[in-house]
Amino acid sequence: MQEQQENNATENTAEVMAAAEAAGTEVISEATAEERIGVLEAELNEAKDQFLRTRAEMENLRRRHADDLASSQKYAINKFALELLSVRDSLEMALLDQSGQFEALKFGVDLTLKQLTGAFEKAQIQEINPMGEQLDPHKHQAISSEESDAEPNTVVRVMQKGYQIADRLLRPAMVVVSKKSN
Numbered sequence: 080m081q082e083q084q085e086n087n088a089t090e091n092t093a094e095v096m097a098a099a100e101a102a103g104t105e106v107i108s109e110a111t112a113e114e115r116i117g118v119l120e121a122e123l124n125e126a127k128d129q130f131l132r133t134r135a136e137m138e139n140l141r142r143r144h145a146d147d148l149a150s151s152q153k154y155a156i157n158k159f160a161l162e163l164l165s166v167r168d169s170l171e172m173a174l175l176d177q178s179g180q181f182e183a184l185k186f187g188v189d190l191t192l193k194q195l196t197g198a199f200e201k202a203q204i205q206e207i208n209p210m211g212e213q214l215d216p217h218k219h220q221a222i223s224s225e226e227s228d229a230e231p232n233t234v235v236r237v238m239q240k241g242y243q244i245a246d247r248l249l250r251p252a253m254v255v256v257s258k259k260s261n
Contacts, residue, residue, distance in 0.1 A: 158201070158202070159198065159201070159202040162194075162197070162198030162201055162202070163195075163198055165194055165198075166191055166194045166195045166198060169187065169190065169191040169194060170191055172187070173187045173188060173191065199242075202244070203244055203245045204242055204243070204244050204249065205242065205243050205244075206240050206241075206242060207219075207240060207241030207242060207243060207251075207252045208237055208240050208241075208252065209234045209237065209241075209252050209254060210234055210236075210237050211229075211233065211234060212233070212234050213230075213232055213233055213234075214232040214233070214234060214254070214256050217248070218241060218243070218248060218251055218252060219234065219241065219251055219252045219253075219254050220241075220251040220252065220253050220254065221254055221255070221256045222238060222253050222254065222255065223255050223256075224255065224256045224257065224258040225255055225256075225257065225258065226257070226258055226259070226260045227257035227258070227260070228257075228260065229257040230257065231256075231257055231258055231259050232256050232257065232258075233256060233257045234252075234254045234255070234256055234257075235255055235256065235257045236254065236255040237252055237253070237254055237255075238253040238254060238255060239252065239253035240252055241253075
């Protein structure tokens with residue numbers, strides 16, 4: 080009986096293999112299936128390792144980027160500060176001058192102002208002097224108004240100039256605007 084079951088199992092296996100070959104499919108033996116599982120597990124482990132390495136690299140990049148950003152924010156003013164050092168040196172020299180020559184002092188202060196203006200230009204700091212312009216609340220701060228023949232809300236006096244860096248307002252201009260005469 081056992082012999083007959085073995086013969087039936089062998090015949091069934093042979094029939095299954097013959098049917099699979101006729102259908103064009105490949106029959107995988109147990110040994111090749113185990114080998115394939117081993118290969119797939121190795122590929123999975125390699126993919127996990129690659130994922131962990133990529134994740135660590137991305138974390139390092141994020142941290143490095145944050146450090147670079149903090150450093151650039153902290154030291155962004157370096158170029159401007161270097162330009163201002165010569166202005167400070169000129170002012171200190173003017174204060175040390177004991178000659179009493181007003182014209183020489185005025186000339187030195189004028190040169191210092193030109194150095195400061197040059198430093199502002201290099202740093203893209205632009206002056207806002209709105210004399211005669213219409214009040215622009217984005218760039219001007221009206222501190223009072225006075226009667227004038229000018230059109231209402233026209234800047235008639237600049238109390239303090241404003242400044243902007245590139246297109247961003249640094250300080251609004253403090254102005255006096257006109258109002259209608261009674």
